[in-house]
């Protein structure tokens with residue numbers, strides 16, 4: 286996964302699935318295996334079926350960009366104890382994906398385990414009872430003190446950030462998101478007590494079309510920077526490794542979310 290910039294780092298690819306043609310969806314799905322096809326067919330909502338197919342096809346295409354000697358349909362996956370799939374027979378290569386209504390996102394990394402979460406922000410989730418599922422008492426206090434029109438954005442930012450960390454460590458919601466300690470404004474991960482030894486880094490952005498996205502990495506090597514590429518059609522994934530290439534141009538900037546106590550923190 287050598288980039289023109291020479292910087293290692295997770296590569297993030299995102300597709301607005303609602304803008305795809307039917308033939309693009311078919312092309313993304315062409316490399317799925319029988320199990321993935323069967324899982325897709327079990328989804329009742331056509332939009333969810335489309336998002337699932339695109340996300341899993343995109344994952345295979347992204348892995349083959351990182352390891353061009355393997356075709357997209359040749360990838361097999363091993364599932365961790367809490368359900369996280371990782372590519373088989375590809376030492377050092379990690380992958381995570383997320384799909385939400387109208388969006389598919391994949392992160393591929395040779396810099397450590399990655400977790401990615403994306404959410405459509407038009408759903409009215411930012412209610413106190415939902416916030417209480419993600420926020421511990423200190424975060425809830427901060428959230429309630431925000432101006433009402435700032436609460437939705439802060440809620441989605443916190444939700445995706447915490448879920449990306451839970452996915453990067455592989456636990457998912459078997460770990461309570463409230464055990465991750467954050468500040469809301471400015472957004473910061475103060476501590477991740479269940480996984481204190483990780484070299485955690487996180488990034489986040491808002492995508493056009495009304496999506497919030499976060500990426501977390503348990504960094505293993507030299508300091509790395511993620512790259513986010515908007516994919517408009519499946520063929521973009523075959524573009525040469527050239528940051529000027531159409532479709533693979535870095536399309537959004539990922540803002541790094543700091544980890545650790547705030548600079549003015551004074552131990553009691």
Ligand SMILES: CC(C)(COP(=O)(O)OP(=O)(O)OC[C@H]1O[C@@H](n2cnc3c(N)ncnc32)[C@H](O)[C@@H]1OP(=O)(O)O)[C@@H](O)C(=O)NCCC(=O)NCCS
Pocket residue numbers: 337366367368369370381382383384385400401402403448451452453454455456457458459
């Ligand atoms: C991982 C989890 C947080 C994803 O939630 P979500 O918001 O519904 O879904 P997203 O679209 O963001 O991500 C889904 C993808 O994450 C990946 N994933 C699944 N389990 C994962 C885990 N434990 N850690 C990281 N990624 C995981 C899969 O690729 C999954 O895609 P698929 O459902 O299409 O196969 C949630 O499913 C979870 O907590 N799972 C673990 C606990 C569990 O239920 N385990 C049962 C199997 S042992």
